Amino acid sequence: MKKELKLTVNGQPYELYVEPKTLLVQVLRDHLGLTGTKRGCNCSSCGACTVMLDGMAVKSCSILAMQANGTEVLTVEGLATGVQLHPLQEAFLDHGAFQCGFCTSGMLMSAKALLAENPKPTKEQIKEGIDGNMCRCTGYNSIIRAVTAVVKGEYKEEK
Amino acid sequence: MSQYSVIGTRVHRVDGLEKVTGSAKYTFDIVLPNMLYGKILRSPHPHAKILNIDTSQAEKLIGVKAVVTGKDTLGKKQGIWRRFPELCDEEILCREKVRYIGDPVAAVAAIDEDTAEEALDLIDVEYEPLPAVFDPMEAIKEDAPQIHDGVELNINVTRHIEWGDVDEAFKKCDHIREDQFKCSSQAHMCMETHDAVASYSYDGKLTVWTSTQSSYYIQRLLADILDLREGDIRVIKPPTGGGFGSKFELDSAQFCASVLSMKLCKPVKIVLTREEEFTATKRRTPMYYYLRLGAKKDGTLLAKEVRVITDGGAYTGMGATALYLTGFFSSFPYKYPNYRYDGYRVYTNTAPTSAMRGFGAPQSTFVGESQLDMMAEDLGIDPIELRRKNGMTPNYEVPGQAYIQSCGLHQCLDKIEEHIKQRGKLPPNHGIGIAAYGFMSGGIFNWFDTPYAFSAAIVRINIDGKVDLFTGACDIGQGSDTTLSMICAEELGVHLEDIRIYSGDTGICPADLGAWGSRETLMNGNAVKMAAADAKRQLLEFAGAKLGANIVYDMDIKDRWVHLVDRPERGVSYFDIVKEAIRGKDGEVIIGRGHYTPHRKGMISPAYSFGVQAAEVEVDPETGRYKLVNVTTAHESGTVINPVGIEGQLEGAIMMAGGYGFCEDQPMDEGKILNPSIADYKLIRSLDMPETKILEIDTYEPEGPFGAKEAGEGLTNPTAGAIANAVYKAVGVRINNLPITPEKVLRALREKQKQKR
Numbered sequence: 001m002k003k004e005l006k007l008t009v010n011g012q013p014y015e016l017y018v019e020p021k022t023l024l025v026q027v028l029r030d031h032l033g034l035t036g037t038k039r040g041c042n043c044s045s046c047g048a049c050t051v052m053l054d055g056m057a058v059k060s061c062s063i064l065a066m067q068a069n070g071t072e073v074l075t076v077e078g079l080a081t082g083v084q085l086h087p088l089q090e091a092f093l094d095h096g097a098f099q100c101g102f103c104t105s106g107m108l109m110s111a112k113a114l115l116a117e118n119p120k121p122t123k124e125q126i127k128e129g130i131d132g133n134m135c136r137c138t139g140y141n142s143i144i145r146a147v148t149a150v151v152k153g154e155y156k157e158e159k
Numbered sequence: 160m161s162q163y164s165v166i167g168t169r170v171h172r173v174d175g176l177e178k179v180t181g182s183a184k185y186t187f188d189i190v191l192p193n194m195l196y197g198k199i200l201r202s203p204h205p206h207a208k209i210l211n212i213d214t215s216q217a218e219k220l221i222g223v224k225a226v227v228t229g230k231d232t233l234g235k236k237q238g239i240w241r242r243f244p245e246l247c248d249e250e251i252l253c254r255e256k257v258r259y260i261g262d263p264v265a266a267v268a269a270i271d272e273d274t275a276e277e278a279l280d281l282i283d284v285e286y287e288p289l290p291a292v293f294d295p296m297e298a299i300k301e302d303a304p305q306i307h308d309g310v311e312l313n314i315n316v317t318r319h320i321e322w323g324d325v326d327e328a329f330k331k332c333d334h335i336r337e338d339q340f341k342c343s344s345q346a347h348m349c350m351e352t353h354d355a356v357a358s359y360s361y362d363g364k365l366t367v368w369t370s371t372q373s374s375y376y377i378q379r380l381l382a383d384i385l386d387l388r389e390g391d392i393r394v395i396k397p398p399t400g401g402g403f404g405s406k407f408e409l410d411s412a413q414f415c416a417s418v419l420s421m422k423l424c425k426p427v428k429i430v431l432t433r434e435e436e437f438t439a440t441k442r443r444t445p446m447y448y449y450l451r452l453g454a455k456k457d458g459t460l461l462a463k464e465v466r467v468i469t470d471g472g473a474y475t476g477m478g479a480t481a482l483y484l485t486g487f488f489s490s491f492p493y494k495y496p497n498y499r500y501d502g503y504r505v506y507t508n509t510a511p512t513s514a515m516r517g518f519g520a521p522q523s524t525f526v527g528e529s530q531l532d533m534m535a536e537d538l539g540i541d542p543i544e545l546r547r548k549n550g551m552t553p554n555y556e557v558p559g560q561a562y563i564q565s566c567g568l569h570q571c572l573d574k575i576e577e578h579i580k581q582r583g584k585l586p587p588n589h590g591i592g593i594a595a596y597g598f599m600s601g602g603i604f605n606w607f608d609t610p611y612a613f614s615a616a617i618v619r620i621n622i623d624g625k626v627d628l629f630t631g632a633c634d635i636g637q638g639s640d641t642t643l644s645m646i647c648a649e650e651l652g653v654h655l656e657d658i659r660i661y662s663g664d665t666g667i668c669p670a671d672l673g674a675w676g677s678r679e680t681l682m683n684g685n686a687v688k689m690a691a692a693d694a695k696r697q698l699l700e701f702a703g704a705k706l707g708a709n710i711v712y713d714m715d716i717k718d719r720w721v722h723l724v725d726r727p728e729r730g731v732s733y734f735d736i737v738k739e740a741i742r743g744k745d746g747e748v749i750i751g752r753g754h755y756t757p758h759r760k761g762m763i764s765p766a767y768s769f770g771v772q773a774a775e776v777e778v779d780p781e782t783g784r785y786k787l788v789n790v791t792t793a794h795e796s797g798t799v800i801n802p803v804g805i806e807g808q809l810e811g812a813i814m815m816a817g818g819y820g821f822c823e824d825q826p827m828d829e830g831k832i833l834n835p836s837i838a839d840y841k842l843i844r845s846l847d848m849p850e851t852k853i854l855e856i857d858t859y860e861p862e863g864p865f866g867a868k869e870a871g872e873g874l875t876n877p878t879a880g881a882i883a884n885a886v887y888k889a890v891g892v893r894i895n896n897l898p899i900t901p902e903k904v905l906r907a908l909r910e911k912q913k914q915k916r
Contacts, residue, residue, distance in 0.1 A: 035188035036181015038400075040350050041433045045837035048350060076181035089179040093171045096803035099811065100636025101178030102185065102350035102400030127845040134837060136348050136401050137636050139810030140845040 351400020373673025592884025598873025601678025631671025
């Protein structure tokens, strides 16, 4: 029996009907076509599906879509303002903080959530902030350098 | 000012914007109209006869559109070693027998994944379990179950490499060591699992979008097994979420999606689950190593003998190459005057083993560098000194095997020695271990039996000066699209943003062997450079005529300015020349072509990179737990084309190779992998990642484009050995089997204490 789900994704309100067992990641990818959010494990271990839900980082494969009812979700597609990249996106480009790119959306969202909670994290706190996100390509250090550069204000302030 | 305007500069990846904005469309993201979803049923038995498969109940399930088994295929066996039919031993959809837990037996296409999954439960497979064998040392015994018909003692492949007179040389040695090691398996753990969307049309043409390291291999292998013409199959590689060696053989997703699509004339998508990825795709080859090393008192290494038994798992795949390369790289990076290798690849009833980043060399480097440190201690010689005394030098010939032109090993040793000195006296329970390595820039071997050049590229210059670069090279995340675009821009004298690259699409790109064996920078780079030079030559013909230059002047293009080399101010805009050249050619666009196949470069590779790594660990002697504190690497890869790319390759290699040494493992019980999830498969995460430092050594490789060579895979070789040597330096225990877990360190520490008492 499908249920009504109302949520806002990247500022856009949606009303849809979903099976109760539907995961948030399925709604984002399969119903709304927002494929920037990836799925690497389906068990909350890899972090590729990380999105922000009311300002907090969550793994969208481990939350039912209905749990997101009435919330505001931000995915990687909502990170830039129009065509203006978010400072984290700029920093990831400059620092080569991704290779295959499959973890990148989740990594960016975890970093964004970290900075929302703590705008001046130490290096150790940055490492902790992305510890739930698996990357098989970069060895993490370039990602840590990119986030550090944003923390240091090397990129223009967030709007 | 640098002689180059593009290469060596810090640039954004050409696929960067689509990746940071989430707009890159991976195979995983593709949805086609009328598309169905497939799932694969796999064997729960390590070894069993298939007596019957009843699919009738599954077919009746609403939403199921097709169920296929081996009977719906042509029943052909396939393999990537196409020159050797006996090594093409994999049916993919098994008809008579399954050989490991995970072997595919049937596949379903349905309207959604849930329905397909449900249908799998309704397929009734009647098996007759057979005795199974899981360890190559058991499988090689007379009374072991036979896994493949006609393969005696389950020996799949043997390799022998020899030069000099090993037995005579050992007689002249002052000291001989004999050691045994065991190297574990490792999962590639690509973030994007194996996946494919296959679409067969009524006119008999098949298009496959897939996450692969070689579109051409998949096209050719599908043509073989489906009995289609190569040209009727188009394989497209969208952005790919990692490969690391796991994605250049034909896999079950590609094959089953194609078979299902051919039955229905509808697109079918199959994405392997993470559990399937761990249990039913190939993995790093575990190896049992016996090493005998002989030296003179002064540290001159006179002879080395190596015997290896590798756990092949159920099928050959690229494992035959791993067996060869581990034997060849066991001699690296030293000048052994006498050397002998005997390798045996043995079938077992476990998930097949194959290529993984480093391709046998991380194993040989771990064992070789561990033993070399033991030898140094026995002889009372500093480990760096021992490596310096025997290390390879430029223009060295590995007897009868390979020619090494550029080689910066000695500069790397100097830099690492300096680094260790600078670190000074270490705190208690800290240790720094080193390991030296070398690696190839692409393989020369043609077991695939391709009739095409190993690499090829086409450059097309359009009326507005925009350059389309077509290459079969596959960017799987390592950055070849960026590196090749940089080479093209440099050679053609334009900016990076003038290039648009089309890669890994067999429909529009020339055949190329793809991304494996660290081949793309050198091999494809040479093809791209040649194609760009060909296009440039055509432009210069028109420029020469327009400028009315004396024919003794050389002309070139740099920074979009076509000019006389000796009088750079005398020139003309690149954009103007393009327009005039196309007009002059009766409207035909400018097309440059390039290809590369190594010739007269020995049997292994046209070029080799070298490096030395120092790993510092801090061991807690109470628990055996240790921390990777710092990993510093001095390496050389010829001219650096893409510095941001190299940093990424290096740091990423430390995560993967450090994991191989530190924690990654696939324990099994009766052929069943016990940790098939990311939660249970331990790997290095951000908090475990050590500090990394790169010490770049300048070399120039005459065979490479602008002097460049391999820079990504070889970096996987040294870390496990460096960690082993560091743990020994820190607390005096030697771990000979990977991974070097806290349990093993603690057990060894306790054993050591017992012996003291």
